[in-house]
Amino acid sequence: MGDEIGRVAVHLDSLLDQIQERDRQLREWNEELNVRVRERTRDLEHANLKLEATTKQLIMSEKLAAIGEITAGVAHEINNPIAVMQGNLDVIRSVFGADADKAKVEFRLLDEQIHRISQIVTKLLQFARPEEYAGYVERHAPASVISDCLPLVQHLLNKTEIAVVRDDRANRLVLMNRNELQQVLVNLIVNAIHAMPDGGTLTLHAFDAEHDGHQGVAIEIADTGIGMSTEVIEKIFDPFYTTKRRQGTGLGLSISQTLIERQGGQITAESRVGSGSTFTVWLPEAA
Incomplete structure (x- = not known):
């Protein structure tokens, strides 16, 4: 009788061990399944974000294409x-x-006045079809272009207590249409001025710099203004995005980016809320 009970106990222990082992395996499989589900969920979320971004980009492209066609048509009608x-x-x-x-x-x-209207029409056509109206490309010293920009924004500087600091150290020349480079820099300077309604310091710094192994020139436009959040920084180059509400069209930075990238350069921004912003324009050295 005792032997029988012993055999039963051993058998029960074996069954218990098997059950525990099966339970352990089921837990491992369950955890593995949860990990796979989480990974697949992340993949789906990432794919969904990419799809949303692509959709927004397509919508913006359609808007810009429509505006470009309308603008070109109006410009030709005025001509x-x-x-x-x-x-x-x-x-x-x-x-x-x-x-x-x-x-x-x-x-x-x-x-x-007729010449002025003609120039405005030309600018409209440059915006609508930049590849057809790129303009004459010349070699320029960044300091010279910056000097030409300041008189254009002096009326804005006079309205507030903003100190302008120049730091011209660039020895290289850049290859770009002078009016287009002026347009980009004036846009960035005006944005910097608007970011300092209570005054501050506007720093214009030009220096030789390399990018991805290529020699070039960097032009920094820095302000001590209100700054921007990370969320805003991610959107500022999107067409029609603006933080000025009733002022501006939200196209200034987008157009500036297009003009700079067309010359093989890039434009970037760094900022922190309450600590000001710095925009950097990098252009390759003129060959």
Whole structure:
């Protein structure tokens, strides 16, 4: 009897060991399954984020394409009456002959305003189809271009207590259309001024710098203003994104990025809330 009970006890112990082993295996399988589920969930979330980002990019591309077509159409429509106006103005001068000198000032003002309209139309076409209207590319010293930009924003600087600090150390030249480079720098300077409504320091720093093994020039526009959060930094180069609400179109930085990248350069931003922002434009050295 005792032997039988012993055999039963041994058998029960064996069954218990098997049950415990099976339970351990089931727990391991369950944990492995949970890990796989978590990994698959992360993959799906990542894929979903990429899909959302791609969708937003497509929507923005469609908007920009539509605006580009409309802008180009409007610009061409304006060009026709401008040509007629200029042509008739020349005819009137020819008909009046020497008497045209009596209205010399008025004729000059008309010529200037027609030229101004023509320049605006050209800018619209450059925005709509930049690959067709890139303009003449020249070699420039960054310090010279920065000097040309400051008078254009002086009226904004006069409205607040902002000290301008120049640090021109770049010895290399950059290859870019001067007006386009001015457009980019003025946009960045204006943004910096707007970020310092109570005053501060605007630092313009140009220096020789390498990027991915290529020699070039970096131009930093730094302010001591309100700064930006990480979330804002991630979006500032997106078309139509703006933090100015009723002011601005949200296209300034997007267009600036396009102009710089078209020349093989890049534009980046660093910022912290309450600690100001620094935008860096890097362009390859002119060959």
